[in-house]
Every structure is written in C-alpha cells, then in structure tokens.
Amino acid sequence: MDYQFKDIEQKWQQFWAQNQTFKAQDKSSKPKYYVLDMFPYPSGAGLHVGHPLGYIASDIFARYKRLKGFNVLHPMGYDSFGLPAEQYAIQTGQHPALTTEANIATYRRQLDQIGFSFDWSREVRTSSPDYYKWTQWIFMQLFNSWYNKAADKAESIDTLVKHFEQHGSAGINAVSDEEVLTFSADEWKAKSNIVQQNELLKYRLTYLRESTVNWCPALGTVLANDEVKDGFSERGGYPVEQKKMMQWSMRITAYAERLLQGLDKIDWPEPLKEMQRNWIGKSTGASVKFPIESQESKVKSQDYIEVFTTRVDTIFGVTFLVIAPEHELVAELTTPAQKTEIDAYIVQTKKKSELDRMADAKTVSGAFTGSYVINPLNNERVPIYIADYVLAGYGTGAVMAVPSGDQRDFLFAKHFNLPIVPILDTQNIVDEADSTKEGKYINSAFVNGLDYKEATAAIVAKLEELKLGKAKINFRMRDAIFGRQRYWGEPVPVYFKDGLPHLISEDHLPLLLPEIDKYLPTESGEPPLGRAEGWVYQGAPSKSPPVGETSLSHEAGSYRETADPVYYEQLKDFSRDNRNQPTQTEDILWQLLRKEQTGYKIRRQHAIDQYIADFVSLEKGLIIELDGHHHKLNKEADDARTETLNHFGFEVIRFTNDEVLQSPQGVFETIKEKLDALPERDKTHFTGDQKVSPTGGDLEGAGYAYELSTMPGWAGSSWYWYRYMDANNDKEFASKEAIEYWKDVDLYIGGSEHATGHLLYSRFWNKFMKDLNLVVEEEPFKKLINQGMIQGRSNFVYKIGYAISYPPVYGNDVEDEIISEKRYNELDKIGPQILISKKWYNEYLNNEGYKEFLYNFLKEELSKNIQLKSSNSSMYDGAFIDENILKVLPTHVDVNIVENDILDIKKLRSSRKDYQNAILILEDGSISSPTGGGREGAYICGVEVEKMSKSKFNVVNPDDLIARYGADTLRMYEMFLGPLEQSKPWNTNGIEGVFKFLRKFWRLFHNDAWEFKVSDAEPTKAELKSLHKIIRKVEEDVERFSFNTSVSSFMIAINELTDLKCNNRQILQDLVIVLSSYAPHICEELWTLLGNEAGTLSYAPYPKFNPAFLVEDEFAYPISINGKTKMNLNISLSLEPKDIEAYVLANADVQRYLDGKQPKKVIVVKGRIVNMVV
RNA sequence: GCUCAGAUGGUGGAACUGGUAGACACGCAGGACUUAAAAUCCUGUUCCCGUUAAAGGAGUGCGGGUUCGAUUCCCGCUCUGAGUACCA
Known part of the structure; x- marks a missing residue:
C-alpha cells in the first residue's frame, strides 16, 4: 500500500493514548531526564504553525532520550488563569472557567494530532483548585518567612520573632522595608500584637505595603514592571499610569544577588542571561553624603544629601548636585528667591507623562534651588539643582554631577553655565564629556597622579574615615507587585483583622474562587471579588495564634501614652510630616476649622493610640476623618480603627474628599452641629484595665473580610515544574521522593518573551523553596533553549485606488472638495476593484508613463463596467476621475489562496464580495475579468515578512x-x-x-x-x-x-x-x-x-x-595551488604525507597546472588536502 | 545611545576544531510518460566571460590583516533584527 499517513497517524495516536506509552516511571533504575516546554496559556485563537515549533523540538529530544535509555519526564499542562479569558467573560458574561475549558479542549486536540509523546497522566492546570491549593500554600510559606542576610537565606518568621523576644532588633541583618523600628527585647514584648504584626510585615517575603504601582485603568488592575512596555500594558496595549496603592508585593530584591550569581551556573542563551542581568541591574559604586551648607533660621530635617555614584573617583570634578524633582528635600532646600522657578519646574514635570519624558530625553531642563552642599573632600560649595533626568526611584534620587565625565551632566553644565573641571590628564572635554578611566588624576588633591584603581580605593577610604560615604552596591530591580484587581486568578489566602493581613488556616486550603454575578469591579471600585456574597473568613485564624496576641491597650493610660511608646513617638513624627504636607482637601477644611471658627479648638494630624486622626476636638471627643474613595479591605481597617477610637471616648465622622471639594461650607456646618450636640468627652475608658478587642469579639463566629485582589498570572507558573513530578499528590505539592529523583528540568524550551517575567520569578521561588528545604536544586532549569519566532509571510495584491470628483454642481463648487483618505476609500467601492500584478506595480513606482496608462485604462474600464449612478444620480453625471488621486495600494491578501506567490484568481473571486468582479492586470500584461473565460496568465503577488496574525491574512494553520x-x-x-x-x-x-x-x-x-x-x-x-x-x-x-x-x-x-x-x-x-x-x-x-x-x-x-x-581506504584529495582547488586525486589513505607529495608531483595533470614551475612548498594534511605554493 | 545576535545563490539553509563554499530542500528551466492535466521520474541550475565538449575569472555585507590556505580567527566600518534606556 502507498503511504497512507492519515490512517497510520490516527492509529498510532490512539494506541499511544490507550497504552499510556509515554507515562514516566516514578521509580526507576534508569537515569532521569526531564524535558519541559514553557507553560502555554490556552488562548481561544488556537495554534498557528509557529506555536508547535518548540514542542516538536522538545518531543524529538524526549523521544531520543528514551531510546538512549533514560526515564524521561515530558509533561504538558496549562497556565489557565489569565486576563484574556476574563476580558472575554466581561464581554459575554460567560464564566472564564467555561471558556478556558473549551480553549483547552481545542488546544489538546491540536496537540494530539501532532503526535507528541507527553505523559498526559500528569497534566496540570493552574486554575484547578487541586493545583492552586499549592500555589496558595507556597504563598503562605513566603508570608511566614523573612530573609536573613547573615545566613544568606530565607528563614521562618519564627526565628525572627524569637530574636526580637531575646535581643530586640539589635543584631538583625535582614532584607526589609526601609523604615523599621529599633527596639529592645522588653520593648518588643511590650508592644501590642497589632504593632508587632505591623512590624513583622516589614520583613515578610510577601507583604502588604503602600507602594507606587503601574495602574492600568482600562484593565482595572495593577501590572508588574515586566507587564508594562513603554508605558502601555503588554496585554492589550492600554495606557498605564503611576498610582499609590496598598498592594501585595514579593520581596524578590532579597534574592537579587543570588539571581545574578546563579546565571553563571546555568546553560542558557547569552542574550537571555543578559536581559536578566540588565533587569537585576547591579551596579557597584559608593554612596556619598554631601553636607548641606547651613543657612540661618532654616531647620532641616536632614543635614546632608546622599548620592549614589559608580565613579566615586571623579568626586573632585563635581561642580553641582542634581536631585529629582520628587526628592523629599526639594521644598526645604528651595530658597525664597528660587521658589517661583522651582515650583514652575515641578508643575512642568508633573504635566509630562512618562512617555513625554522619555521622548524629551535630549532637551536639557532643570532649576536651581538656591541652596548649596559642601563637597566633603575639598570643601567647595556645590549648587543644588533639580532636573527630571534624575529619577526619584533609582539610587537615592540624587546624583553628584561630574560634567567632565558624564555626558548628561556635561550638557546640563553647558546649559546652565556651570564649570566643567577635568580630573584626568587624558581627558578630552572640548565637545563632550569623556568618561575614560585611563590616565592620572589632576585637580584632585590627594589623589593627583594616581590611576583609577588607586584613586577609587583612596577616596572610598577617606570617605569612610570621614563617615561620609562607603562602598555600596545598588540594584535596579524592584520588589514585584503581586496583587491583581481581577477575578480570574488564585485567591490570596489572607483575611483582614485589625486592618492587618492574617493567613487563613492551612486546613482551609484551597481557598476557592467564589462565584460572582459580573466580572467587573464593584460600584465602589473594589476588585471583582468584592461582589462575592458572604465571602468572609469564618475559621480560626491559625493553629497557633500569632505571638503576643493580647489586648492592644492594656497599658493605655491616656491617649498620649498608648500601648507602645516607641510607636507613639514615631506617629508623632509622621503627624508632623503630614501637617507639613496637607492634601488639598485637608487644607481647605483646615482653613475653615482652625482658630476655633467652630467654637472649639480643633487639632489636625493628631496621634491617638496607634492612629493619626485627620482632625480632632479633644474637648468634645470628635474625630473628623477624610477619605478618598476606598477599597473594601481598607474598610475592615477603618472599622477597627473607629472601634478603637470609640473605645477611647471619641466619636468619628467621615467625609470623602469629594464632599469637601463640592461643599466645604456644608461639611463645616455638619461638623459644627455635631460638636455642639456632643457632651464633654468621657475619659473613663482610659483606665486601661479593660480587655479590649478592637473588632468586637473573638474569632468564633466572626467573619473577616478576605483579600479581594487575586494573584498575578506568574504565581501559578513559578513552581509548576515541581507539580509534574508528582501531579496527583493531595498531601503535598510534590513528595520528597519525587523531588529528590527528578530534581530539576534538564531541558527547557520556550520563547524569549518570558526572560524577565516567568523565568526570573521561577528562579526566585525556586531559591526560596530551596532555602526552606522544600526542593533540592538552587536553579530550576539547567539548560534552556529559546526557539525562534516563526514570522508570517504576507502576500499582497496591488489595488488601484481611485476617486471620483465632481464638477461644480449648480455653479456651486462645494463638491470640488479635496477628498480625504477615508472618503476616497469609500468611493473606490463604487466600481470594480482593479488589481495589478507585481511587475506592473514596480512599473507604476518607477515609470511616469505607466501611471498615465493606468489612468486611461481606469477611465475606460469604469465607463465600460459601471454606471456612475446612485439614488441621486445627477451627482455622478459628468463625474471625472482625478488623476492626482489615483494611487496603487498594496493590500494584504490571504496567503491560503496564493501558491508560490501566484494568486489563485478563482479563489480570490469567491473569497470576498468586493473581489467578485475584480479586473486583474496579469504579469504578462493580459487582463483577467469575471466575464473572460479560458486559460489565464499569472498574477504575481508581493511578499513581506511580518508578524503572523489574523489581521495580516498570513496565518497558516x-x-x-x-x-x-x-x-x-x-x-x-x-x-x-x-x-x-x-x-x-x-x-x-x-x-x-x-x-x-x-x-x-x-x-x-x-x-x-x-x-x-x-x-x-x-x-x-x-x-x-x-x-x-x-x-x-x-x-x-x-x-x-x-x-x-x-x-x-x-x-x-x-x-x-x-x-x-x-x-x-x-x-x-x-x-x-x-x-x-x-x-x-x-x-x-x-x-x-x-x-x-x-x-x-x-x-x-x-x-x-x-x-x-x-573507514575508507582511499580519499579524493583536493589538489590546490596557492589555496585554489584545481582537481581531485584519489590517493590511498595508507600513504604518508611524504609519499603523497611524491605521488601528486608525479601526476601529469598536476604538472600541467604547475606549468613546469617547481612548487616552493607543498602542504599535505593527511586525509584533508594537498596545497602547493608556487 | 548602550548591550546582544546576525548578514552565504531566486528562496529556506549546509559547511562541526581554519582545509573541495553553496550539502539538503524549494523554486525555476529543459526532457520522459500522458490525448491532456495532475502525480511520478530524469537532467541542469552561484555569477561573469565563453564553448562542440572546453578553458578561464570573480565570489560568503564592505575595507584591511594573520595564514600555505579564511564563510570560520583579528581590526575597522555598513546594514538588519532583538532587548534596553535619562540607572548616576
């Protein structure tokens, strides 16, 4: 029988499925080999021909390794949570689980028919509760861990608590938030649970913190840095803005150094490693404190400005300092004389979007603050500028400017006429900065005459001695935002109590995704999960209650001396800051409330217990709070806060910012009425002997709000390769034995688009899991290959676009308008399409005469083929074609009706209505029209390589x-x-x-x-x-x-x-x-x-x-003269070079080529070549 | 701008450690079979000059170098693609 691929392929695919031919063995004496493809997201569009490329390669490899005697693990599954399914759900109301299911079915069918040797018994889906149970579990481990820098690994949070209890905060070397408290063991023990938990949150590897996030209003969610490309969302391309929000983050920065070092130990493509290195962005340099020149009467919150520099050796070339416009000291540093200028500049930068700022990179802008710092090494006065080329988010948000060595500083100096001091004898700074490290230092006091290495060491040593600087390493990488305000993702196993996050009990995992009515945010702007009814945590918080969970106010003697004196002191600091930087609404309200305009003394930003009240009347016990519109999870915190404040004898009233803005007077009246109505404050609660629970009861029976955001897409894919090792385990994410046998992925194949997302996060989680002894390898993917993109090959037809203009109607020249592109396209639909073959298109481009031909052809065809009539037919009477508007437009044509760039004209006519009557000028100049029969010449299409996409009609299925x-x-x-x-x-x-x-x-x-x-x-x-x-x-x-x-x-x-x-x-x-x-x-x-x-x-x-x-006994030696091959000679391989030389020279043909000359030298490489030099 | 990758016939590409450049395949041209087409098979196919068959010459983006010999190694440049970007 001839080769019947259809029957054969179906037969064997069935056989493999029925017999589970490719099931990997759990236990085996064979060596293991783990071949993995990057986790696919099952999109609704199905596979195009580019998708299976990597799968085919990995499958060949897996099959080959089986033949070579390995026990091969080659699994497949789906990263099935994600935005597209949810966007679709929003549009259609269909549950994302259903569409995802359908998409997976299509995906599976397409995979099956290619004959992959996957072990389907291990299939996983991130959206299945059996799977995300363990994603949630790993999240809990991260929450319960901190990074101990001394041990250079993550440890259980218990070890941190123990340390705090025994030694206080002393001796802790941890990766944490910047502002952590300092306390003794006794002080720690004296803190309330809330304060303790709040403090621990600053150390946990996943934590909740107010941070600046990439907010995408169109998607209604925050995005991680790697999901934003040039100020737009990677998925969908919507604009992204910066916004401050309370957000879950992952302390990936703790692993920055290890993530960087690990790259040297893995076999990945160099460009990919390079991308990760850039993303991590390590730079070695020094931090230097520049003392601020003291000015009479002005009190500064800080008496120095700290900068980060990678070229501390150039410090003698510093002629000015630049700080970011957002820098916290800007206001303090600005002198009255410079205030207008600085304010104007800040307003100007705020107006610029991220994109403008990038596009504007070339123009120099900035403003002088009027203040100076002192260069610590030569005591020179250095002016302080602000400029937007300094980023608030990198380093300290301040740079020491060395115009002789840095081009941006150079341009800035030129623009503001600041001195440019060379500091190396080899520097050439006539036209631009010279960042060389060669040569000897000049103008540099004690390092004059030294070279780069010597000078750097000497300067760092000097700065350290002065206690004004030290060597420092800086990373560009930021902590990863972990929450998404979306529905279709893993619920975060956290509930809120006292405004603080607590883990649900492990017994309650998985925390199932609740059903909701619509996949949209709530009216109040909460994430979709806010719609879920009765979605509150009822269980016990955890098996062992958090350390120190006692009454929060057992020491409270008065509102000033709260449970925690240290914390209270800090609150007072914050209050002061807040007063210095009122929001717009606070300011409006304050102007109305101050100076007893209500009849009572009002204080603003006043610390009470662990809170700061916006406004308070201590006399009447009334607290006035201003809120933005807020999140449900803040409400839990607000309620706890209200309750505590009530306990201290305060009544709380709240206004939103909008209310104040719309009717300040109305708000004022309400407050006044309230104050008048209130009795004197009851202070009896301040005895402190009562046990107080801020949420009004014990946990039993109480409902605590769950976290409403869900996990990002990368959560489920950051550990999935372990699940494949033991996919059906319901006791653990994977058994110890399985992990010890399979260890890591030997070969990982996928696209490079995951370079800074999935591949970085996976390495991070893997290292964390290694620290906790959950897994055995430091790096998860030993060998990685990026398969190249399969691009589309688009075909084009060349469509004559024409427009018809009309002579003035009724002596009115209104119709003789310039026809816009759009109108022009509409008009081109009134006649038949005219397409010209590729050759003629080139002719059109290069030959004026051909244009004229086309114009005449068009006129003739139009008069023949259409009647220029419509409902208002007079419009077309006497219409003429405007030669200037005749254009030939390359237009995509479906590649499936083109073969070898030759268009199938029949298929073209039936493919689309507007091509049905098309007239085609073929390559040989003949014409194909719908009426003309018989054999036709060829229409040659144009070709271009583009992305494969439906819109370009170049998708091959x-x-x-x-x-x-x-x-x-x-x-x-x-x-x-x-x-x-x-x-x-x-x-x-x-x-x-x-x-x-x-x-x-x-x-x-x-x-x-x-x-x-x-x-x-x-x-x-x-x-x-x-x-x-x-x-x-x-x-x-x-x-x-x-x-x-x-x-x-x-x-x-x-x-x-x-x-x-x-x-x-x-x-x-x-x-x-x-x-x-x-x-x-x-x-x-x-x-x-x-x-x-x-x-x-x-x-x-x-x-x-x-x-x-x-083994051959003869070889056809190429005989070359001066490196050019002339002929071949069969010579026995047993001959040694000397004999070969003699044999070759004796050959008559060789002698003919030599033309009687004696070769100067003969090179013989046995089994390779003979070369003669003449 | 910086970093990385790449550039070989009409096309996809091969040449692995410096040793016969263009394997293999597509396309194209010619031929066989056939009434014809499809399918199949055979021959040719880097370019230039040229012929009865020849015989020459040039040639791996461009310019130089090392070498008996360079697509391969070194230096400089051009172009293309990818990533990244006021990162101090």
Whole structure:
C-alpha cells in the first residue's frame, strides 16, 4: 500500500493514548531526564504553525532520550488563569472557567494530532483548585518567612520573632522595608500584637505595603514592571499610569544577588542571561553624603544629601548636585528667591507623562534651588539643582554631577553655565564629556597622579574615615507587585483583622474562587471579588495564634501614652510630616476649622493610640476623618480603627474628599452641629484595665473580610515544574521522593518573551523553596533553549485606488472638495476593484508613463463596467476621475489562496464580495475579468515578512497542513526550516520535499506494487556505511539541538539507500529507530510491519555506532595551488604525507597546472588536502 | 545611545576544531510518460566571460590583516533584527 499517513497517524495516536506509552516511571533504575516546554496559556485563537515549533523540538529530544535509555519526564499542562479569558467573560458574561475549558479542549486536540509523546497522566492546570491549593500554600510559606542576610537565606518568621523576644532588633541583618523600628527585647514584648504584626510585615517575603504601582485603568488592575512596555500594558496595549496603592508585593530584591550569581551556573542563551542581568541591574559604586551648607533660621530635617555614584573617583570634578524633582528635600532646600522657578519646574514635570519624558530625553531642563552642599573632600560649595533626568526611584534620587565625565551632566553644565573641571590628564572635554578611566588624576588633591584603581580605593577610604560615604552596591530591580484587581486568578489566602493581613488556616486550603454575578469591579471600585456574597473568613485564624496576641491597650493610660511608646513617638513624627504636607482637601477644611471658627479648638494630624486622626476636638471627643474613595479591605481597617477610637471616648465622622471639594461650607456646618450636640468627652475608658478587642469579639463566629485582589498570572507558573513530578499528590505539592529523583528540568524550551517575567520569578521561588528545604536544586532549569519566532509571510495584491470628483454642481463648487483618505476609500467601492500584478506595480513606482496608462485604462474600464449612478444620480453625471488621486495600494491578501506567490484568481473571486468582479492586470500584461473565460496568465503577488496574525491574512494553520501531508511531514518540515533558535518566516513551499522524502522512505520497505517486502540478506558495505553515517549524525545533531541538519542527513541517507536499492531488514530496522523521534507515526507502522511488537519502538535501544563501517581506504584529495582547488586525486589513505607529495608531483595533470614551475612548498594534511605554493 | 545576535545563490539553509563554499530542500528551466492535466521520474541550475565538449575569472555585507590556505580567527566600518534606556 502507498503511504497512507492519515490512517497510520490516527492509529498510532490512539494506541499511544490507550497504552499510556509515554507515562514516566516514578521509580526507576534508569537515569532521569526531564524535558519541559514553557507553560502555554490556552488562548481561544488556537495554534498557528509557529506555536508547535518548540514542542516538536522538545518531543524529538524526549523521544531520543528514551531510546538512549533514560526515564524521561515530558509533561504538558496549562497556565489557565489569565486576563484574556476574563476580558472575554466581561464581554459575554460567560464564566472564564467555561471558556478556558473549551480553549483547552481545542488546544489538546491540536496537540494530539501532532503526535507528541507527553505523559498526559500528569497534566496540570493552574486554575484547578487541586493545583492552586499549592500555589496558595507556597504563598503562605513566603508570608511566614523573612530573609536573613547573615545566613544568606530565607528563614521562618519564627526565628525572627524569637530574636526580637531575646535581643530586640539589635543584631538583625535582614532584607526589609526601609523604615523599621529599633527596639529592645522588653520593648518588643511590650508592644501590642497589632504593632508587632505591623512590624513583622516589614520583613515578610510577601507583604502588604503602600507602594507606587503601574495602574492600568482600562484593565482595572495593577501590572508588574515586566507587564508594562513603554508605558502601555503588554496585554492589550492600554495606557498605564503611576498610582499609590496598598498592594501585595514579593520581596524578590532579597534574592537579587543570588539571581545574578546563579546565571553563571546555568546553560542558557547569552542574550537571555543578559536581559536578566540588565533587569537585576547591579551596579557597584559608593554612596556619598554631601553636607548641606547651613543657612540661618532654616531647620532641616536632614543635614546632608546622599548620592549614589559608580565613579566615586571623579568626586573632585563635581561642580553641582542634581536631585529629582520628587526628592523629599526639594521644598526645604528651595530658597525664597528660587521658589517661583522651582515650583514652575515641578508643575512642568508633573504635566509630562512618562512617555513625554522619555521622548524629551535630549532637551536639557532643570532649576536651581538656591541652596548649596559642601563637597566633603575639598570643601567647595556645590549648587543644588533639580532636573527630571534624575529619577526619584533609582539610587537615592540624587546624583553628584561630574560634567567632565558624564555626558548628561556635561550638557546640563553647558546649559546652565556651570564649570566643567577635568580630573584626568587624558581627558578630552572640548565637545563632550569623556568618561575614560585611563590616565592620572589632576585637580584632585590627594589623589593627583594616581590611576583609577588607586584613586577609587583612596577616596572610598577617606570617605569612610570621614563617615561620609562607603562602598555600596545598588540594584535596579524592584520588589514585584503581586496583587491583581481581577477575578480570574488564585485567591490570596489572607483575611483582614485589625486592618492587618492574617493567613487563613492551612486546613482551609484551597481557598476557592467564589462565584460572582459580573466580572467587573464593584460600584465602589473594589476588585471583582468584592461582589462575592458572604465571602468572609469564618475559621480560626491559625493553629497557633500569632505571638503576643493580647489586648492592644492594656497599658493605655491616656491617649498620649498608648500601648507602645516607641510607636507613639514615631506617629508623632509622621503627624508632623503630614501637617507639613496637607492634601488639598485637608487644607481647605483646615482653613475653615482652625482658630476655633467652630467654637472649639480643633487639632489636625493628631496621634491617638496607634492612629493619626485627620482632625480632632479633644474637648468634645470628635474625630473628623477624610477619605478618598476606598477599597473594601481598607474598610475592615477603618472599622477597627473607629472601634478603637470609640473605645477611647471619641466619636468619628467621615467625609470623602469629594464632599469637601463640592461643599466645604456644608461639611463645616455638619461638623459644627455635631460638636455642639456632643457632651464633654468621657475619659473613663482610659483606665486601661479593660480587655479590649478592637473588632468586637473573638474569632468564633466572626467573619473577616478576605483579600479581594487575586494573584498575578506568574504565581501559578513559578513552581509548576515541581507539580509534574508528582501531579496527583493531595498531601503535598510534590513528595520528597519525587523531588529528590527528578530534581530539576534538564531541558527547557520556550520563547524569549518570558526572560524577565516567568523565568526570573521561577528562579526566585525556586531559591526560596530551596532555602526552606522544600526542593533540592538552587536553579530550576539547567539548560534552556529559546526557539525562534516563526514570522508570517504576507502576500499582497496591488489595488488601484481611485476617486471620483465632481464638477461644480449648480455653479456651486462645494463638491470640488479635496477628498480625504477615508472618503476616497469609500468611493473606490463604487466600481470594480482593479488589481495589478507585481511587475506592473514596480512599473507604476518607477515609470511616469505607466501611471498615465493606468489612468486611461481606469477611465475606460469604469465607463465600460459601471454606471456612475446612485439614488441621486445627477451627482455622478459628468463625474471625472482625478488623476492626482489615483494611487496603487498594496493590500494584504490571504496567503491560503496564493501558491508560490501566484494568486489563485478563482479563489480570490469567491473569497470576498468586493473581489467578485475584480479586473486583474496579469504579469504578462493580459487582463483577467469575471466575464473572460479560458486559460489565464499569472498574477504575481508581493511578499513581506511580518508578524503572523489574523489581521495580516498570513496565518497558516497546522490543521490544514496535517490534513494535506500528515503530522510526520509537518514535524520534520518545521525542523527542516532552519536552526531552532533562529527566527524565520514561514513558507509552506518546501513542505513537498519533506513529504516526498517520507514517501521515499516508505517505498524502501515496499516493492513496485506497494507490497511490503524486505530482504534478510547480509547488508552490503555501502548500506552499512549509509546507516552508520546517519546513526552518528543524528546523535551529534540531537545532542547539540541542530535538528535541521539531521533532517537533511536523513534525506541524504534515504537517497543513498534508494540508489543502492536497499531493502535489507537489518539496515531498515535500525533506520526506523533512528528516524522514530522525528517521524514517530510512520516508524511505528514500519516497526510493526517488520514484525516487532507494537509500542516497543519508543523504548528500543538506539543503534550503536560502529566507526569501522566508515573507514575508507582511499580519499579524493583536493589538489590546490596557492589555496585554489584545481582537481581531485584519489590517493590511498595508507600513504604518508611524504609519499603523497611524491605521488601528486608525479601526476601529469598536476604538472600541467604547475606549468613546469617547481612548487616552493607543498602542504599535505593527511586525509584533508594537498596545497602547493608556487 | 548602550548591550546582544546576525548578514552565504531566486528562496529556506549546509559547511562541526581554519582545509573541495553553496550539502539538503524549494523554486525555476529543459526532457520522459500522458490525448491532456495532475502525480511520478530524469537532467541542469552561484555569477561573469565563453564553448562542440572546453578553458578561464570573480565570489560568503564592505575595507584591511594573520595564514600555505579564511564563510570560520583579528581590526575597522555598513546594514538588519532583538532587548534596553535619562540607572548616576
């Protein structure tokens, strides 16, 4: 029978599924090998031909490793939480779980028909509760951990608490928030639980903190840095803005150094590592404090400005300091004389969006504050400027400017006429800064004459001695925002009590995603989970209550002396800050309330217990609070706060900012009425002997609000490779034995788009899990390969766009308007489309005469083919075509109706209505019209390489190709296309060659009548040579992931064996094994035809290469003269170079080439070449 | 701007440690089979000059270097792609 790929492929796919042929063994004496593809998101669009590229490569590798005797783990699953399903749900109201399910089914069907050897018994889905239970569990471990810098690893938060209890905060070297408290052991123990928990939150590896986030209003969620590209969201391309929000974050910065170091130990593509290095952004330098020049009467909150620099050696070249406009000291540093200028500049920068700021990079702008710092090493006065080229978010938000060494500083200095002092004798600073490190220092006091290394060391030493600086390492990487204000993600296993986050009990995992009515934020702007009814935590908070969970106010004697004196002191500091920087609404209200305008003394930003009240009347016990509109999770905190304040004898009234802005007077009246109505404050509560629970009861029966945001897309994919090791375990995320056996991923294949997202977060979680001894390897992916992108190859037709203008109607020239592009396109629909072939398009571009031809042609065709009439027909009477508006537009045409750039005109006509009556000028100049019959010439389309996408009509679907050629052909063709890592355009043209090859292979096993027939004779030498060449070639190629070259070699081998008329069983059987990882279906079929047991091919031993079969006794030496090959000579390989030389020189043809001359030198490389120098 | 990767026929690409550049495949041209088409098979196919077959010459983005010999190594440049960006 001829090669029937359809039947064969279906048969074997079924067989593999039924027999679980590719199930990996949990326990095995074989060595393990773990081949993984990057977790796919099952999108609704289905696969295009570019998607399976990496899967085919990894599958070939996995199959090859099985043949080589490895126990191979090759799983597949779905990263099934994510934005697209949710966006779709918002539009259609369909539950994302349903659409996701449907998408997975499509995805699976498409994967199955390509014949992958996945172990489907281990399939995972991040959106399944069995799976996200463990994502939540890992989140809990992160919450319960801190990073101990001394041990350089994460540890349980218990060890931190123990340390605090025994030694206080002294001796702790941790990665934490910047502002942490300092306290003794006794002070710690004296703190209320709330204060303690608040403090611990600053150390936890996942924490809640008010931070500046990338807010995307269109998606209604925050995004991580890697999800933002050039100020727009990566998914959807919506604008992103900066916003302060209470957010869950992951303290990935704790691992910055280890993430960087680890890169040196893994076999990844260099560009990928480079991207991670850039993202981590380590820079070694020094921090230097520049004392602020004292000014009479002005009290500063700080008497120095700290800068970070990587070139501390240039400190003698500092001629000014630049701080970011957002720098906290700007207000204090601005002198009255400079205030207008500075304010104007700040307003100007605020107006600029991120994008403007980037685009504006070239223009110099800034403003002088009027203040000076002192250069600590030469005591010179250094003016302080603000400028937006200094970023508040990097380093300290301040730079020491060295115009001689830094181009931005140089431009700034030129612009503001600031001095430029050279500091190295080799510097050339006439036109631009020179950042050289060569030469000896000048103008640099005690380092004059030293070189770069010496000077740097000397300066750092000096600064350290002065206690004004030290060597420092800075990282660009920020902590990763972990919450998303979206529905379709893992719920965060956290509830809120006293405004503080608490973990739910492990017994209550998984915390299931609740059902909601609409997948939209609530009216009050809470995330979608705010819609879930009754979604509150009822259980016990944890098995062992958090340390120190006692009454918060057992020491409270008065509102000033709260439970925690240290904390209270800090609050007073914050209050002072707040008073200095009132918000707009606070300021409006304060102007009305101050100076007893209500009849009572009002204080603003006043610390009470652990809170700061916006406004308070101590006399009447009334607290006035201003709120932005807020989040449900803040409400829990607000309620707790109100309750506590009530307890201290205060009544709380709240206004929103909007209320104040709209009617300040009304707000004032309400407050006044309230004050008048209130009695004197009851102070009896301040005895402190009462046990107070701020939430009004014990946990039993109480409902605590859950966290309303969900986890980001990368949560589930940051550990999934461990789940595959033990996918069905319901006791642990994976068993210890499984992890110890499989350890890590040996080969990971996927796209480079995950470089700074998934691959960085995964390494982070892996290191964390290693620290907790949950896993055994420091790095999860030993070897990684980026498959290149498959680009689309678009085809174009060249459409004549024409417009019709009208003469003045009724003496009115209104109609003679300039026709806009849009109108022009509308008009071009009134007649038939006219398309010109590629040659004529080039003619149109380069030849004025042809334009005229087209114009005349068009006029004639139009008068012939259409009547210029419509409902108001007079409009078209006498209409004329405007030559100036005639244009030829390259227009995408569906690549599926084009073959070898030749358009299928019939298919074109039936594809779209507006092409039905099209007139085509063909390559040979003849014309194809709908009425004209007979044979037609060719219409040649234009070609361009672009992204593969529906809108460009260049999507090639693997389903179609499999239907035409089969999966084996598709697999081999995708590999044949070129090196795996390289991006390349898809062109279906070559696929025939691969198909022919498989048929030729099939035919080796069959006689002319297509009957299966092999011979049992002893193989010939030539046959064995062909076989062993390919055995070795495939081994070499697969090991170095050069799949394209082995496909070529297969073709060569089959061509050779066909020429040898080989149908030898021994040869063919080994060949089947060698080819089976590339084209598994056809090989399985032939394997059983050869009489082997079905299903045994996948685990057959790979044939052993025997070099003896390749040994030649002769070699056709290329004979070259001065490096140019002239001829070949067959010479026995047993001859030594000397004899070869003699043999070659004796040859008559060689003598002819030498033309009687004696060669100066003869180079003979045995088995390679003979070269003569004349 | 910086970093990285790359540039070989009409096309995808091969040449692995410096040793016959263009393997393999597509496309194209010619031929066989056929009434015809499809399929299949055979031959040719880097460019230039040229021929009866020849014989020459040039040639791996450009310019130089090292070498008996360079697509491969070194230096400088051009272009393309990717990443990143006032990162101090």
